[in-house]
Amino acid sequence: MKTTSHIGRSGAFRAAALTREAALNLSFADLAVVCGGIRCDRFDEAASLPSKVREHRSNDGYHFDAETKRTLPFGCEYDIKRTVDLYDGGARITADVNPANGGTLRHFELDPVVISGSIRRFGWQFDGEAIRWQDLPPAAETVLDTPFAPAVLAVESASGLVVEIGCGDDLWRHRPELPGNTPHCLVTAGPEGIRMQRTILDFAADAEVERRPWRWEYFAAWSLPADTAAAPTDADDSTWPQDLPETGRRLLADGSRTGSCPTSAPFRRQLRNRIRAARGDLRLLHADAGLCTDATHTGRTGKQQLVHGNAGELLAFHQWGARQLAARGSAFRISLDDTGRAAHPGLAGALDRMPLPLD
DSSP states (O other): OOOOOOBSSTTTEEEEESOSSEEEEEEESSEEEEEEOOEETTEEGGGOEEEEEEEEEOTTSSOEEEEEEEEEOSTTOEEEEEEEEEETTEEEEEEEEEEOTTOOOOEEEEEEEEEEESEEEEEEESSSOOOOOBOOOSSOEEEEEESSOOSEEEEEETTSOEEEEEEOSOHHHHSOOOTTBOOEEEEEEETTEEEEEEEEEEBOTTOOOOOOOEEEEEEEEEEOTTOOSOOOSSOEEEEOOOOOOGGGSEEOTTSOEESOOTTSHHHHHHHHHHHHHOOSOEEEEEEOOOOEEEGGGGTOTTOSEEEEOOHHHHHHHHHHHHHHHHTTTOOEEEEEOHHHHHHOHHHHHHHTSOOOOOO
């Protein structure tokens, strides 16, 4: 069964999704990104046995997605479902793990990320602040050692390419507060490149662990230097949806509301209507990519506050909107506000151009 797809703009990037060795491989002119496989109770996904592989490419060529189902036949056995949703500018990756035979998941490592090539600088942010850029150290060293992974790890190449790897919109799952659990994120950097290891679950031997399935999402976004993608010239520049009810705005930790939350139902409805009504090129300005704590935006009505991001939702909107307008011979862009551009340099560049069909 085929599990590798080479897709993308000629000379811009190539991608391989859901191979046995990695969830996603991205190859650019001067940078390579490898998001390896997960580990369940210290068993590698590479040792799993496939039961289903599905690939789909949209008829218009703008969208590719892949899905695999595998069984890891060690320990209690683990049913693993992986999905990758990719277009010209970004990818969303999901890992679903279901311990079988009444077992539990006590140790989990999300896909390790390795970035190599001509790296000019790199940095990270945790809560939507500007990226903290720094140069590569002359020798390999640990540059970040924290309980939780940063919301975004960004890398800029010598050519000006910017790639960011970020936690999914389910940010709360990447920052679990569970009794007996000791999560750990380690980032090392040096002349050979950058490596991020993300241990999300590591329960103590005497900790009680709930029998349940688990899910984690994360994303990749990239901004290419001297991009030749078609960009609107006479775009209908519209301000980002502003006249939203309170339920469509971002909820901050202190209980106040601000901006807009792309994950909320009122926002989704308004944006979809705006795209459907467009009669030419459309560019949405001052987009809000900040974090939100309103749990109802995630569909979890039993909770009051769950911190979630919006990068994955913005990528999905950009992909969908671009396909809708491309069918009418028009183009679609999303321009982040100043705060969003500083916090998401790769995402900002990906959104603020019209993607092209994949090869």
